[in-house]
Structure formats: C-alpha cells, structure tokens
Amino acid sequence: MSTSSLQRALSAAPAHALAKEAVPGKEYFIFVLGDLTLGVLSGHAREVTRPGLLTPLPRLPAFVLGVVGHRGEVLPVIDLLRFLGQGEMTVTSRKRLFIGSVHAFSAAFLADRVLGLRYLNDSAVLAPPLGGAVPAEHLLGVVRDGPRTLNLIDLPKLMQVARARIVTR
Amino acid sequence: MPQSQSTKGAKPVRGKKPPLSRMQSGGDGLKPIIDVLKKVLEDNERALRVDLTKLQGGELELGRLVNMTLERLTLDLSLSEDTRQHTVMVVDQALEALISLVRDGELSKWTSKTDDPVLGPLLEGFGKVIDTLRTFVRQINEAALQLSSSANEVLAASTQHESSSTEQAAAIHETTATMEELKHASAQIAENAGAVARVAEETLGSARSGRGAIGEFIHAMQQIRSDSAAVSDSIAKLSKRVERIGTVVDVIDEIADRSDLLALNAALEGSRAGEAGKGFSIVAAEMRRLAENVLESTKEIKNLITEIREATAAAAGAASASKGATDQGERLGAVAAQAVEGILAGVQETSDAARVINLATQQQRTATEQVVASMAEIEDVTRQTTQASKQSTGAAAELTELAARLADMIKRFKAD
Incomplete structure (x- = not known):
C-alpha cells in the first residue's frame, strides 16, 4: 500500500510531546539574512508574507525602507542588515517579509529566506559573544548549529531601540 | 746598165x-x-x-x-x-x-719620195699599202683599247657576279638550313597542336561532367534550403512550446511559493495554538517541504528550459546561417554553372581551333617539305651558277689578258 509523504508525516506525528516537559526550551522562528542566520521567539512572529507595494517615507533612518499596508495596518519595513550595520538588502518579490509583534507594536522585517520554526533547548543557548557579527545588546544568545551560528535576537528590545531611533529622528 | x-x-x-x-x-x-x-x-x-x-x-x-x-x-x-x-x-x-x-712596227718612218722613175710608182704603191696598214693599225689599236676596257669591265662584272653568286649560294644554303629547321618546327607544332586538340577534347568532357555535377549541386542546395526551412519551422514551434512550458512552470512556481508561505503561516498558527496545534504544525512543515521540493523541481525545469531556449536559439541561428549558406551556395552554384558554360564554350572553341591548327600545321609541314626540296634544287642550280660564274670569271680574266697582249702587240705598230 503506497502512502503519500503527507500521510507518512501525519502517521509520524506524536500524539503528545511528553519530552518537552522534562527538558525546558522554546520555539524560535529562524530566518536567513545575507550571511546571518537569525532567530526570534516564535510568539513574536505573527505572519509571513511577500513584500508587497513598498512606499518609501522621507525623514526616516536608513534601516526603515518604507511602509507597507497589511490587513488594514500600516507597518514600517525594517532592513535588519542595515540596522545591525552588516550591509543592506534589496527588495524582490521572492523575498519574505515577516511581521514581528511585540505588545501592541508591530513591524515588518525583510528576510532572504525563512527556514521555519525550531524548538531549541535552553541548555543549547549560549551567552552572546562580545565582538560578534550581531551586537550582544540585541541578542538573547547564540546556538552552534553545525558550521553556522544561530543568532537569537531579543526582538522586543531591538524593536524598542529601533522605535527610539525613529522617534528621536 | x-x-x-x-x-x-x-x-x-x-x-x-x-x-x-x-x-x-x-x-x-x-x-x-x-x-x-x-x-x-x-x-x-x-x-x-x-x-x-x-x-x-x-x-x-x-x-x-x-x-x-x-x-x-x-x-x-x-x-x-x-x-x-x-x-x-x-x-x-x-x-x-x-x-x-x-x-x-714603225709605220711612221715610211717615205715614198724618190726621183727614180722606175722605183717611184713601186714606192708609191708601197706607201699606199702602208697607209692602209697605218689606218688598220690605228683602228685595231682603238679596238684593242676598247676590247681591253670592255674585257676589264667583263672581268669586273664577272667577278662581281661570282661573288654575288657565292653570297647567293651561302644565303640559299642558310635559307635551306632555316627551312629544314622550320620543317622540324612545323612537325613539332603539328604534334603539339594534336596534343592540344586531345587535351581540349578531354577538357570538354570534364567540363561537361562538371556542368552535370554543378546541376546536381544546385538541386542538392535547393533540397537543403527546403529542409532547413522545415527545420527552422520546427525550431520555431519547439521554441513556442518551450515558452509555454516556461509559462506553466512559472505558474507552478508561483503556486509552490504561495503554498510555502501558506504552510509557513499555518505552522505559525499551529505554534500559537500551543499543544493543540502541534499536529497541525507538523503537517504544515511537511507541506512546506513539499512546496520547497516543487520549487526546487521548477528551478531545475527553469534551468532546463533556459538550456533548451539557448539550444533552440543556437539551432535557429544555425538554421538561419545554414539558409544563408545555402542561398550563397545556390548563388555560387549558379555562378559556377555560368562559368562552366563559359568554360564549355571556350573549350569548344579551343578544341575547334586546335583541330584547325593541327590541320593547318600538317599542311604547313607538307608545304615546308616541298619548299625544302625546292630549296635543294635551287641550291644545286646556284652551285652550278657559281661554278659557271667562276669559269666565266676565268674566261674573262683570260680575255682581259689577251686584250692586254693584243694592245701590247698593237702598240708595237707606231702609226703616228
């Protein structure tokens, strides 16, 4: 009897995740930005979409590429590479825009690719290194994932700093 | 007394x-x-x-x-x-x-004067005879002088004639030798003209077969042109099909990309639902993997389509170039056919001319042989003439000598 890959996935899915009770950890939303692999807590990632019509606005910091309308909201589009001082991104239709939501404040972040959701044990999360690619002030920690480093962003803090920069400007 | x-x-x-x-x-x-x-x-x-x-x-x-x-x-x-x-x-x-x-020979000393009546008439008779002799001697002297000068002239003329005759003999000998050479040359020319005629005949045959080959070549070129037109049509059709495949693949790609997004958002929703959305999240993740597989496949298909497009473009270019080359080939074939026609006409003329030359040189050879025979006869005659001229010169010399002797003898008779 042949089964499709979807059926195989459904049958392989556990009914209960009992192991999680024993090992404390969190789920992260992982995406790629240039050479960086970044992650935010999955609760802060509300939705993923494609970059629609981007409207540039004057008198904004360089990391704010403009604003987009999304489900009746006007969201600023933030280039994290510029924000982190690691270069800049170009907007194409095949890129991803994920909506980050912290408390009542939402913003759209540009990403090259979205890798998906990953559950990481807290024990695997290391303290942010000094002098890394991402400033330690914006990091919750880093995870060694084979040859690459997963930088776990402290999105509420980052959004606060960004908002402060936008406002002070 | x-x-x-x-x-x-x-x-x-x-x-x-x-x-x-x-x-x-x-x-x-x-x-x-x-x-x-x-x-x-x-x-x-x-x-x-x-x-x-x-x-x-x-x-x-x-x-x-x-x-x-x-x-x-x-x-x-x-x-x-x-x-x-x-x-x-x-x-x-x-x-x-x-x-x-x-x-x-002294005639001037005679005197017939005497008183003797017996001798007077006798001496007078003698005197008359001597007067007559004197007149004769004078006339003979003049005649001898004229004879001498005439004999000299005859000798000079005869000598001149002899030298002319000798020169003429030499010239005729040279002419005969030249005619001999001319005879040989004529024979050679006749032989060469024959060879030229043969070669021209062979060339004519070759040019005729060349004309046939060019006709076949032009026919083949026309066939190639029609074939290459068919190939061009096929390539254009293939290109259109491939473009349509590309469009379909773009649609599939778009659908896959949207599916990926949907699956991702479904996973996020499942995550937000907590424990209850766990299974949903797993299914969403699987769906997302499927969508990514589709995206990878469409990417491969797109690469293939790009390759096919390049290949068809190259094929179309090649077909176009082939068409141009065939056109060029046809034109060249036409030019070559024209040229071969010209060559055929020229070779025909050459062949005819070579045949005429062959005939003419054969006649020339015969004529030259006759001339050589005639020249030999003329040479014989000239040799005889030279001989006669030498004899004539000898006789003239003898005549001159005789005239001189006669003049000398006559000079002994002093008439005045």
Whole structure:
C-alpha cells in the first residue's frame, strides 16, 4: 500500500510531546539574512508574507525602507542588515517579509529566506559573544548549529531601540 | 746598165767580140795592146792602160784609141755605178723602212719620195699599202683599247657576279638550313597542336561532367534550403512550446511559493495554538517541504528550459546561417554553372581551333617539305651558277689578258 509523504508525516506525528516537559526550551522562528542566520521567539512572529507595494517615507533612518499596508495596518519595513550595520538588502518579490509583534507594536522585517520554526533547548543557548557579527545588546544568545551560528535576537528590545531611533529622528 | 753603156759607143766591141785566139795571131806590135785588153777583160783590171811609149805608128794610134775607149768605158762604168748606188740606197732605205716596220712596227718612218722613175710608182704603191696598214693599225689599236676596257669591265662584272653568286649560294644554303629547321618546327607544332586538340577534347568532357555535377549541386542546395526551412519551422514551434512550458512552470512556481508561505503561516498558527496545534504544525512543515521540493523541481525545469531556449536559439541561428549558406551556395552554384558554360564554350572553341591548327600545321609541314626540296634544287642550280660564274670569271680574266697582249702587240705598230 503506497502512502503519500503527507500521510507518512501525519502517521509520524506524536500524539503528545511528553519530552518537552522534562527538558525546558522554546520555539524560535529562524530566518536567513545575507550571511546571518537569525532567530526570534516564535510568539513574536505573527505572519509571513511577500513584500508587497513598498512606499518609501522621507525623514526616516536608513534601516526603515518604507511602509507597507497589511490587513488594514500600516507597518514600517525594517532592513535588519542595515540596522545591525552588516550591509543592506534589496527588495524582490521572492523575498519574505515577516511581521514581528511585540505588545501592541508591530513591524515588518525583510528576510532572504525563512527556514521555519525550531524548538531549541535552553541548555543549547549560549551567552552572546562580545565582538560578534550581531551586537550582544540585541541578542538573547547564540546556538552552534553545525558550521553556522544561530543568532537569537531579543526582538522586543531591538524593536524598542529601533522605535527610539525613529522617534528621536 | 748595158743600155747606158751601149749609148756611149761600145757596141761593136760587145756585140761582135772576136775570139782571143785570133787576136793573138796578129803582129807582135799588138801584143801589149792585146795583153792589156786580155787583162782588162779577163781579170777586170779596169785601171790598166796600154803603154804607149813602146808603140809606134798604127799600134800607137790603136793603143791610143784603146786607151781612150777604156777611159770612156771606165767613165761610163763609174757613171753607171753612181746610178746603181743611188738606186741601191733608195732600195736600202725602202728595205730599212720595211724591216723597221716588220721589226718595230714603225709605220711612221715610211717615205715614198724618190726621183727614180722606175722605183717611184713601186714606192708609191708601197706607201699606199702602208697607209692602209697605218689606218688598220690605228683602228685595231682603238679596238684593242676598247676590247681591253670592255674585257676589264667583263672581268669586273664577272667577278662581281661570282661573288654575288657565292653570297647567293651561302644565303640559299642558310635559307635551306632555316627551312629544314622550320620543317622540324612545323612537325613539332603539328604534334603539339594534336596534343592540344586531345587535351581540349578531354577538357570538354570534364567540363561537361562538371556542368552535370554543378546541376546536381544546385538541386542538392535547393533540397537543403527546403529542409532547413522545415527545420527552422520546427525550431520555431519547439521554441513556442518551450515558452509555454516556461509559462506553466512559472505558474507552478508561483503556486509552490504561495503554498510555502501558506504552510509557513499555518505552522505559525499551529505554534500559537500551543499543544493543540502541534499536529497541525507538523503537517504544515511537511507541506512546506513539499512546496520547497516543487520549487526546487521548477528551478531545475527553469534551468532546463533556459538550456533548451539557448539550444533552440543556437539551432535557429544555425538554421538561419545554414539558409544563408545555402542561398550563397545556390548563388555560387549558379555562378559556377555560368562559368562552366563559359568554360564549355571556350573549350569548344579551343578544341575547334586546335583541330584547325593541327590541320593547318600538317599542311604547313607538307608545304615546308616541298619548299625544302625546292630549296635543294635551287641550291644545286646556284652551285652550278657559281661554278659557271667562276669559269666565266676565268674566261674573262683570260680575255682581259689577251686584250692586254693584243694592245701590247698593237702598240708595237707606231702609226703616228
């Protein structure tokens, strides 16, 4: 009897995740930005979409590429590479825009690719290194994932700093 | 001169001479007279005279008369001697003149003047004969001079003729040699013309087969052109199909991308649902993997389509180039056909001309051989002419010599 890959996935899915009770950890939303692999807590990632019509606005910091309308909201589009001082991104239709939501404040972040959701044990999360690619002030920690480093962003803090920069400007 | 003696009165003595025996029978007184007369008559002592001193009377008178007679006879004789001597002198002169004429040819010395009535007419006759001779000698001299000069001219002309004849013989010999060479050259030309005619015939055959080959080539080119047009059509159709495949793949890609997004958001929703959304999240993740698989496949298909597009573009370019090349080939074939037609016409003309040349050179060879034969005859004749001319020159030289000798001989006769 042949089964499709979807059926195989459904049958392989556990009914209960009992192991999680024993090992404390969190789920992260992982995406790629240039050479960086970044992650935010999955609760802060509300939705993923494609970059629609981007409207540039004057008198904004360089990391704010403009604003987009999304489900009746006007969201600023933030280039994290510029924000982190690691270069800049170009907007194409095949890129991803994920909506980050912290408390009542939402913003759209540009990403090259979205890798998906990953559950990481807290024990695997290391303290942010000094002098890394991402400033330690914006990091919750880093995870060694084979040859690459997963930088776990402290999105509420980052959004606060960004908002402060936008406002002070 | 017995006449002159007879006129002086000695007739009785000479006419009726008495025998000496009878005279001796006279008296003794007559004896001296008789002795003297005997001696005068027998011994011709004309100066002898009768000694009168020893005579007397009639003997004395007779002696005297005898002496007187002897005196007169001596005188007559001396007179007759003078006349004889004059005559002899005149005859000597005449003889001398004749001898001089005969020996030295001297005609001018002749004189016919004489008082002698007997010799006068004779000398005058001689003089006339000598005058005639003189005239003859003068005419002969002139004729000899003319003959000499004419003989010289003849000799010069003959020598000239001989040298001309020799030169002519040499020229004819050279001409004959040249004609011989010309004969050989003609034979060679005839042979070469024959070879040219053969080659032209072969070329004609080759050009004809070349014309056929070019016709086949043009036909093949036309076939290739129609084939390449069909290939071009097929490539255009293939290109359109591939473009449509590309469009479909783009649609699939778009759908896959949207599916990926949907699955991702579903996973996020499942995550937000907590424990209850766990299974949903897993299914969403699987769906997302499927969508990614589709995206990868469409990416491969797109790469393939790009490759096909490049290949069809290259094929279309090649077909277009092939069409151009075929067109060019057809044009060149037409040009070549035209050229071959020209070559055919030219080769035909060449062949005809070579045949005509071959014929003409054969005729020329025959004619040259005839000319060579004629030249040989002419050479023979010229050789004979040269020989004759040499003989003529020799004869002219002899004639000149003879004329000179004649002139010399005639010069001996001095007419003036």
